[in-house]
Amino acid sequence: MESDGKYKYQIDKGHYQELCKQDKHFQSISTLTYDKIWDHKEIINCLEELNRNMPQIINRHNFNVDTISLAMLGINKILPEDLQIQRGMYDELKKSHKALEFVVEILFRVLNISGYNADKEEATTISGIHDVTHAIYATKADKLFSSDKKFVNKCAAIYYFLGVKTQVVLCPQKEIAKILLESK
Numbered sequence: 001m002e003s004d005g006k007y008k009y010q011i012d013k014g015h016y017q018e019l020c021k022q023d024k025h026f027q028s029i030s031t032l033t034y035d036k037i038w039d040h041k042e043i044i045n046c047l048e049e050l051n052r053n054m055p056q057i058i059n060r061h062n063f064n065v066d067t068i069s070l071a072m073l074g075i076n077k078i079l080p081e082d083l084q085i086q087r088g089m090y091d092e093l094k095k096s097h098k099a100l101e102f103v104v105e106i107l108f109r110v111l112n113i114s115g116y117n118a119d120k121e122e123a124t125t126i127s128g129i130h131d132v133t134h135a136i137y138a139t140k141a142d143k144l145f146s147s148d149k150k151f152v153n154k155c156a157a158i159y160y161f162l163g164v165k166t167q168v169v170l171c172p173q174k175e176i177a178k179i180l181l182e183s184k
Contacts, residue, residue, distance in 0.1 A: 029042075029114060029116050030117045030118075030150075030153070034153060034157035034159075034160050035157075035160050037116055037157050038087070038157070038160075038161050043110060043111075043116075046113065047085055047110060050085060051084050054083060058079050058080075058081055061077075062077075076098070077098050079098060079099055083102075083103075085103055089103070090139070090162040090163040094139065097136075100136060103162070104132060104136050104139075104162075105136075107161065108131070108154060111154050111157060111158070116154065117149075117150035117153040118150070131148070135155045135159075138155075139159070139164045141166050142165075142167065143166065143169055144166050145169045145176075145179065146168070147171050149170055152170045155168045
């Protein structure tokens with residue numbers, strides 16, 4: 001998992017650096033709010049390209065060694081071949097944990113590869129993998145608390161895009177007790 005996270009980090013960082021070379025305005029992409037990031041041309045282009053290539057992506061996923069191995073153990077991770085990433089699709093995704101997991105992971109990747117609140121250091125890539133897991137499971141909660149501002153921004157953006165009702169709350173470490181008590 002660690003080597004996979006580091007590999008993805010290097011790809012994402014390289015892509016973002018190329019975007020910044022082409023257009024200096026990409027350096028300020030993280031200043032966009034969670035609801036405006038989805039209107040950014042790079043994000044729109046990335047999602048369109050993903051959806052164009054989704055049949056091949058799904059095919060690779062469905063026939064990779066992990067998915068096949070899990071199937072032999074009775075765990076079905078096969079994704080529907082017609083899956084497309086669309087705004088407001090949470091009501092459909094919540095019927096299938098495997099599809100929810102797949103789409104949330106891809107959306108985090110879209111934001112990271114575009115430089116939106118991306119990790120600046122390779123050492124933090126493992127926590128980014130856990131962030132995806134936390135975001136997936138928190139879709140069932142009323143609120144998600146985190147002291148990680150970058151995670152809060154990305155998660156709020158993904159929840160907004162998908163139509164997840166979970167409120168994402170930035171909770172500075174020194175104020176955890178106060179915020180948790182106030183949220184009751």
